[in-house]
Amino acid sequence: MNILLEAVGLNKKFNGNTTVLNNVCLKIRRGGIAALIGESGGGKTTLCRVFTGLEKASSGKVLFKGKELGTLRGRSFDDCASLQYIFQDPYAALEEESTVSSVLQEPVNMCSRRGRDYMPPQEALTWAGLAGAAFLGRKIKTLSGGQRQRVSLARSLITRPDLIIADECTAMLDAQAAAEIGRIFKKLNQKLGLSFLIVTHDAQFLYQVVDYIYVLHEGAIVEAGPKDRVLNIPSAGYTREYMESMWEIEGGGLIEQDHLCQPQ
Ligand SMILES: Nc1ncnc2c1ncn2[C@@H]1O[C@H](COP(=O)(O)OP(=O)(O)OP(=O)(O)O)[C@@H](O)[C@H]1O
Numbered sequence: 221m222n223i224l225l226e227a228v229g230l231n232k233k234f235n236g237n238t239t240v241l242n243n244v245c246l247k248i249r250r251g252g253i254a255a256l257i258g259e260s261g262g263g264k265t266t267l268c269r270v271f272t273g274l275e276k277a278s279s280g281k282v283l284f285k286g287k288e289l290g291t292l293r294g295r296s297f298d299d300c301a302s303l304q305y306i307f308q309d310p311y312a313a314l315e316e317e318s319t320v321s322s323v324l325q326e327p328v329n330m331c332s333r334r335g336r337d338y339m340p341p342q343e344a345l346t347w348a349g350l351a352g353a354a355f356l357g358r359k360i361k362t363l364s365g366g367q368r369q370r371v372s373l374a375r376s377l378i379t380r381p382d383l384i385i386a387d388e389c390t391a392m393l394d395a396q397a398a399a400e401i402g403r404i405f406k407k408l409n410q411k412l413g414l415s416f417l418i419v420t421h422d423a424q425f426l427y428q429v430v431d432y433i434y435v436l437h438e439g440a441i442v443e444a445g446p447k448d449r450v451l452n453i454p455s456a457g458y459t460r461e462y463m464e465s466m467w468e469i470e471g472g473g474l475i476e477q478d479h480l481c482q483p484q
Contacts, residue, residue: 301379366397
């Protein structure tokens with residue numbers, strides 16, 4: 221198995237005593253779309269931030285392609301370029317007055333300066349489902365949430381990463397825009413071999429997009445396995461509890477509680 225990202229005994233305490241990550245060990249293989257699920261406050265974002273170097277672990281290691289990574293400041297440009305992060309809020313992630321072109325030009329310039337191969341902005345936009353030169357000249361403030369999130373995705377593609385970590389990147393989108401992001405992730409995975417780690421609470425996304433699931437509960441990985449196995453025959457009591465609290469389980473399929481009408 222070709223391991224891309226590995227957490228080895230990661231612990232994180234905030235303010236010296238609140239344990240948020242508790243001996244997290246996991247391996248993300250190359251070529252997969254993995255999901256990280258679990259209750260709100262369980263530590264998913266913190267783990268993603270430790271992976272991307274935005275947060276320092278209290279102890280333990282992050283290995284990327286077999287090499288130990290420190291926090292963002294200590295990482296090489298190539299490591300940062302190869303491991304990209306897409307944030308939850310597409311409105312906060314991009315500067316309102318910038319044009320799409322300038323957002324995408326920044327990583328191009330950084331790659332050029334460092335002699336790294338990059339994806340031309342037009343191609344990145346096409347992968348992100350925003351084909352057409354017209355988009356390059358648009359200001360960010362004129363774009364919808366779904367379009368902004370696709371610009372964020374295009375920006376992350378420029379450096380030709382190996383892995384994209386997306387933290388609830390569809391949470392602020394409507395169902396149609398979220399499904400479109402899912403289809404794009406799948407296409408990027410199948411055609412470019414790009415790997416993903418996705419934090420999501422969206423049952424449809426899990427069913428249609430991911431192939432492997434990690435369940436995080438109170439800062440610890442309580443279950444990990446292929447999607448079909450974890451969703452259909454969860455081995456940890458917590459996994460079933462979580463799924464029942466989030467989704468209505470009916471006829472072998474999952475329906476998100478939020479998407480159900482309550483009887484009058
Ligand atoms: N900078 C910080 N300082 C102190 N506590 C923090 C900090 N960041 C996160 N926490 C705490 O760590 C815990 C885990 O938060 P985290 O955001 O990782 O959870 P999560 O699983 O991503 O939740 P959600 O699904 O709601 O986004 C929470 O109790 C949170 O309050």
